[in-house]
Amino acid sequence: MLNEWHMGSLLLQLIYNGLVEGAILALTGLGATLVWGIQRVANFAHGDYMTLGAYVAFLLDVTWSTNPVVAAIGTVVATAALAVGLHFILLRPLRGRGLVALSLITVGLGLVLRNALFLVAGSQPRQYAFNQTAVIDLGFVRVAPAELWTGIAAITAVPAVAAMLAWTPLGKTMRAVADNRDLAEISGIDTDGIGLYVWIVAGALAGLGGAMLALVQGTFDPNLGFNVLFLILTVVVLGGIGNAFGALLGGLVLGVVMEVSTWPPFFGGVPTQYQPVVGFVVLILLLMFRPQGILGRARVL
Amino acid sequence: MPVSYAEGGAAIVSDTILSVSDVRARYGDEHILKGVSIDVPRGSIVALLGPNGSGKSTLLKAIYGLNVKRSGTILFRPQGREAVDLLRLKPHEVTAHGVNLVPQLANIFPDLSVYENLEIGSIGDRKRTVERIERVVGVLPLLRHLLRRRAATLSGGQRQTLGIARALMSEPELLILDEPSAGLAPNIVDGVFAQVQEINRRGVSLLIVEQKARQCLAIAHYGYVLDQGRNQIDGPSARLLEDPEMIRLYLGARRRQPESH
Ligand SMILES: Nc1ncnc2c1ncn2[C@@H]1O[C@H](COP(=O)(O)OP(=O)(O)O)[C@@H](O)[C@H]1O
Ligand SMILES: [Mg+2]
Numbered sequence: 001m002l003n004e005w006h007m008g009s010l011l012l013q014l015i016y017n018g019l020v021e022g023a024i025l026a027l028t029g030l031g032a033t034l035v036w037g038i039q040r041v042a043n044f045a046h047g048d049y050m051t052l053g054a055y056v057a058f059l060l061d062v063t064w065s066t067n068p069v070v071a072a073i074g075t076v077v078a079t080a081a082l083a084v085g086l087h088f089i090l091l092r093p094l095r096g097r098g099l100v101a102l103s104l105i106t107v108g109l110g111l112v113l114r115n116a117l118f119l120v121a122g123s124q125p126r127q128y129a130f131n132q133t134a135v136i137d138l139g140f141v142r143v144a145p146a147e148l149w150t151g152i153a154a155i156t157a158v159p160a161v162a163a164m165l166a167w168t169p170l171g172k173t174m175r176a177v178a179d180n181r182d183l184a185e186i187s188g189i190d191t192d193g194i195g196l197y198v199w200i201v202a203g204a205l206a207g208l209g210g211a212m213l214a215l216v217q218g219t220f221d222p223n224l225g226f227n228v229l230f231l232i233l234t235v236v237v238l239g240g241i242g243n244a245f246g247a248l249l250g251g252l253v254l255g256v257v258m259e260v261s262t263w264p265p266f267f268g269g270v271p272t273q274y275q276p277v278v279g280f281v282v283l284i285l286l287l288m289f290r291p292q293g294i295l296g297r298a299r300v301l
Numbered sequence: 302m303p304v305s306y307a308e309g310g311a312a313i314v315s316d317t318i319l320s321v322s323d324v325r326a327r328y329g330d331e332h333i334l335k336g337v338s339i340d341v342p343r344g345s346i347v348a349l350l351g352p353n354g355s356g357k358s359t360l361l362k363a364i365y366g367l368n369v370k371r372s373g374t375i376l377f378r379p380q381g382r383e384a385v386d387l388l389r390l391k392p393h394e395v396t397a398h399g400v401n402l403v404p405q406l407a408n409i410f411p412d413l414s415v416y417e418n419l420e421i422g423s424i425g426d427r428k429r430t431v432e433r434i435e436r437v438v439g440v441l442p443l444l445r446h447l448l449r450r451r452a453a454t455l456s457g458g459q460r461q462t463l464g465i466a467r468a469l470m471s472e473p474e475l476l477i478l479d480e481p482s483a484g485l486a487p488n489i490v491d492g493v494f495a496q497v498q499e500i501n502r503r504g505v506s507l508l509i510v511e512q513k514a515r516q517c518l519a520i521a522h523y524g525y526v527l528d529q530g531r532n533q534i535d536g537p538s539a540r541l542l543e544d545p546e547m548i549r550l551y552l553g554a555r556r557r558q559p560e561s562h
Contacts, residue, residue: 169427172413176421179410182367186404188396188425188471243412295412 007265009141014259016141016151020216022255023154025228028209029235029247030161031202037178037242038191038198041091042103045110046206046232047225052113053079053207054214054224055121061128068149075211076204083203087195110226117222125219132218146215153212158248161205165244170197178242230276234283240296250294254279317379318343318475318506319364319400324373326356326363333359335530336373339508341475346497346507348521348538350514350551356530357510358405361479365392365402377475397425401468405479405510408464411453415444418452418463422470430470437469440499458489465496469505476500478509482516494520514552518542526551 032046043049056078060071090109094102130146143151165171177184177191185191206225213228214220235254239246261270261278270278286293319341326334333356341347349357363371364387377385377398385398410418419437423430438445441462447455452463461481468476481497482490490513498520501507511517518524518538525535526547534547541547 169424172417172420173424176410176413176417179412180407182392183404183407183410183467184421185367185392186365186396186402187421187467188393189421190391190393192391 007263011260011263013141014263015256016143017147017216018256018259019252020147020150020154020212020255021259022252023158024150024209024212024216024251025231025235025255026158026248026251027161027205027212028228028232029239029251030244031205032232033236033239033242033247034174034178034198034244035202036236038174038181039087039091039195040095040099040102041106042099042233042236043202044103044107044229045086045113046202047227047229048110048113048117049079049083049203049206050210050213050225050228051117051220051222052082052225053210054220055117055126055222056207057211057214058126058128062126065129072153072208072211075207079207079210080200080203083199083206084196087199092195110229114222114226121222123221125221126214127219128215130215146218150212150215153208157205157208158252162245162248171244174198174201175244178244231279234279237283238286238294240293243293243295246293246295253294254282257282316343317341318377319508320374320376320379321360321364322374324360324363324371324375326359326369326371328359328369333369333530334363334371337527337530337532339525339532339535341506341508342523343474343506344501344504345522346501346509346520348514348517348524349508349510349527350517350524351527351533352551353512355527357527358479359530360527361402361404361477361508361510364477365395365400366390367392396471396473399472399474400477401471401473401475402477403461403464403468403479403481405483409452409455409460409467411451413452414448415450415452415455415463416448418467419448419470422467423472425471433470433472437466440469440503441466441496457485458492461485461489461493462496465500469500473505475506475508478507480510480512482511482513490516515542 028046028050032043035041035043053075057071057075060066060074061068066074086109090105091102094105128146132144132146134145135142136145136148165175173189173194174197177189177194181191210225214224231254235247235251238250238254258275258278260266261275262272263269317340322338323336324334325332325336337356337360339347339349349360351357359369362369364375366387371388375387377387377400387395390398410421413421419434420430423433443459443462444466447459452460455463465478465481478497481493485493494516497507497509509517509521518541521538523536524538524541526533534541534544536544
């Protein structure tokens with residue numbers, strides 16, 4: 001009895017964690033899928049944009065002791081600016097060189113960003129100024145203050161982003177360009193100029209996701225985002241490349257599946273360090289049975 | 302003489318809305334158009350005919366500046382003081398000047414709803430979106446009950462209608478259609494040609510590429526035939542329909558018409 005009760009509450013806890021991690025993957029995966037679908041770049045530096053966000057948040061939270069909301073806003077602004085800057089300096093001048101060439105360039109870009117962080121911030125693990133031992137009882141789950149903050153960020157950011165995509169002119173425009181670029185241009189949209197906004201959205205969400213991921217993990221180093229790059233790209237494919245709502249859904253699903261797979265009644269529970277393998281299995285199954293992604297459609301040419 | 306054999310440099314007739322002269326176009330090193338000239342008189346329907354691969358779609362892309370290198374002269378409203386040189390514009394700017402295009406394939410946004418497809422169509426003047434949707438749905442009423450549907454779920458005929466509706470949302474003076482009847486069932490094809498006539502009756506000039514040459518000439522005022530990237534025959538459609546050369550080379554037997562995909 002006690003064990004069953006314990007297992008039930010553990011499951012709730014895992015679902016909560018999964019939703020928070022899923023929100024991180026959803027937000028970062030959304031940015032990556034828009035960049036891929038609209039800018040025609042598979043951005044292998046996306047994880048490193050996240051890491052940069054985590055360090056900016058660290059600077060604001062620990063070094064300058066601002067409050068968490070100010071730190072979050074500062075982080076989002078900083079990574080959006082970074083993404084836009086790199087768009088204009090590096091990626092836009094190289095547009096038209098093809099998906100593979102541009103994507104390979106972002107591999108190099110990620111390497112440079114990562115090593116710059118090692119150089120400037122060092123390799124020692126960092127953590128934010130949250131009390132890591134305190135526990136807040138929410139009734140159905142018990143969470144640490146950091147988990148509460150990431151939960152709040154997830155609950156506000158994911159619906160806000162979904163609403164932006166569904167109802168604002170910018171959201172509809174971005175979805176249209178990702179869906180059919182030539183027709184968007186014919187319809188009167190400056191599809192070249194839209195790149196600025198795509199990178200603002202992708203950069204901002206990468207920064208937010210990076211700070212959230214650092215909070216969830218407790219400590220982080222310059223490899224923070226690079227370690228989840230594979231999962232982000234998985235989310236892009238899961239949702240259907242360029243499909244914004246698909247990425248949001250794909251991220252949430254992947255986050256929950258990976259967490260719940262560690263639940264002991266599920267085949268004894270997958271050891272935590274093998275969680276990415278679960279992500280990999282999900283990806284393979286999807287590619288076998290639904291190669292166009294969860295919400296994607298079969299594309300004829 | 303029933304038909305003129307224009308070989309570049311067609312004179313600009315009075316009140317022309319689009320004047321294309323001696324246009325060459327290529328994809329990389331592949332030269333497709335080797336000096337094509339056409340005029341679209343304001344308020345008319347002009348048919349652009351010719352066998353598969355003759356360069357009709359390429360000419361439309363050249364007019365719009367889509368994915369093709371082009372040279373020559375392409376003027377929109379050529380007589381007015383504000384003649385617009387389309388060679389200097391990006392495609393979205395061409396649309397802003399009062400042109401729109403329905404490509405042959407991929408002419409809708411499948412992931413968007415029908416309503417959103419129409420909204421994107423009037424992105425240049427969002428304040429008037431609702432009013433324009435009302436007007437466009439008045440012209441193409443079969444869309445009225447489909448507005449909430451995801452465009453990917455529409456049938457072929459519905460898609461074609463949505464493609465045209467999306468283009469009408471910018472209230473173009475000139476509408477360019479690339480094979481609007483391709484791949485549609487015969488009874489639906491009649492509907493598409495009827496839609497084209499209705500749009501023309503409301504004052505929109507039309508340039509239409511078609512494989513169903515007879516049917517298209519039946520509603521068009523004037524026709525051009527392209528072959529191998531050059532003008533071949535052109536003239537008023539009534540004359541083209543009776544011209545023996547035209548019938549022998551491009552209209553074929555009465556009952557069998559070339560299909561294209
Ligand atoms: N994007 C492209 N790249 C290279 N060649 C092309 C491209 N599009 C069309 N072509 C070639 O240009 C020629 C004319 O094509 P097109 O203009 O589509 O003909 P039509 O519309 O009259 O059937 C064809 O030989 C075709 O293979
Ligand atoms: Mg064609």
